[in-house]
Amino acid sequence: MARRSRCAATLLLTVAVGCGGGGADLGSGGSPGRGGGVGGGATGAAGGGARGDAGGGGQAGMGGGMQAGTGGSAVAGAAGSAGSGAAGSAGSGEAGRGASGGSGEAGRGGSGAAAGATGGGGGLRDAGADVVGASDASRPTDAGAAADANQGALASLTLHLAGDSTVMTYAAPTATADEGWGQELGQYLIAKVTIDNQAIGGASVVSFHDSSRWTNIINATRSGDYVMAAFGANDSGTVAGRHVEPAAFQAMFERMADEVKAKGATFIPVTPSALREFSGSVEGNVRLAPYAAATIAAGKAKNLLVDDLNARSVELLNMIGPSGAMLLYKGTDKAHFTAAGATKMAQLVAQELRRIGSPLAAYLK
Secondary structure (H helix, E strand, C coil): HHHHHHHHHHHHHHHHHEEECCCCCCCCCCCCCCCCCCCCCCCCCCCHHHHHCCCCCCCCCCCCCCCCCCCCCCCHHHHHHHCCCCCCCCCCCCCCCCCCCCCCCCCCCCCCCCCCCCCCCCCCCCCCCCCCCCCCCCCCCCCCCCCCCCHHHHHCCCEEEEEECCCCCCCCCCCCCCCCHHHHHHHCCCCCEEEEECCCCCCCHHHHHHHHHHHHHHHCCCCCCEEEEECCCCCCCCCCCCCCCHHHHHHHHHHHHHHCCCCEEEEEECCCCCCEEECCHHHHHHHCCHHHHHHHHHHHHCCCEEEEEEHHHHHHHHHHHHHCCCCCEEECCCCECCCCHHHHHHHHHHHHHHHHHHHHHEEEE
């Protein structure tokens, strides 16, 4: 019975994150989540096969809820309500295609074909990042902004990343090594975007701002660039020198926003990726909720669009459950990702740019 439950969870995760034209592994070919990325294959089809027979996408399987493309796609059969496997209720129209690439209605999207960027780096991991993700009851719909049809006319820019170990680039990435979502984000953006990933393990929003890494970002930022910042895993913990209260956390995000604006660039706050801690089969938001809320509040105070990775990643975890989450996180680690997990989080970040209508979405593949 335990083996059947594990297999069912693996199948659900495969539907949720998509798989390539053949095989049950995440991504097409090679190590999990790489090569094709999570939602791999040339089209990012959900549910495997050429057209995603598992009924991915749309509102099918969720009994209402979000449309494909938000929160890692509202896959059919999630929570078993629409039947799982090939029956899956097949969504609406073309639902089952592009559920993991997600933009607008089911059947559109389907990014995730190109390999993500790798790179050097290394550094400390977050210590004591050990709690829960977040659940957003509103389940917003996809804004449906299509990629710019004339991307050739777009100006080249740099996307600077500030964050902790959940974002950073690790040295010598492999199928089993830690990866941050920042090192996988490049596969969802066109070549006109250069990614400068300054994220480092152990950072809080305060320690990062006061470090040479933030100085590097500000010095390198030019008019027209973007800066994305995601913190919370360390800020919400109890390790001395890392904990930051939510009010101070919000204030520092607002300070960062002002400093980026002064450079003629655009600041995009990103809520923290979910920390894996289930209560039964439900992923809560006990520890990170105040920090996700503070990030959103900072965005509102500065009239900025916020990339709500926290809400989207918790929706994903609640769809795939504890067994499915084992494929995204390292062993029993509650914060750090495998290659498959980092790639999926990067995909959610990219999808969220489109959902919120960020101008940066024009650079998405």
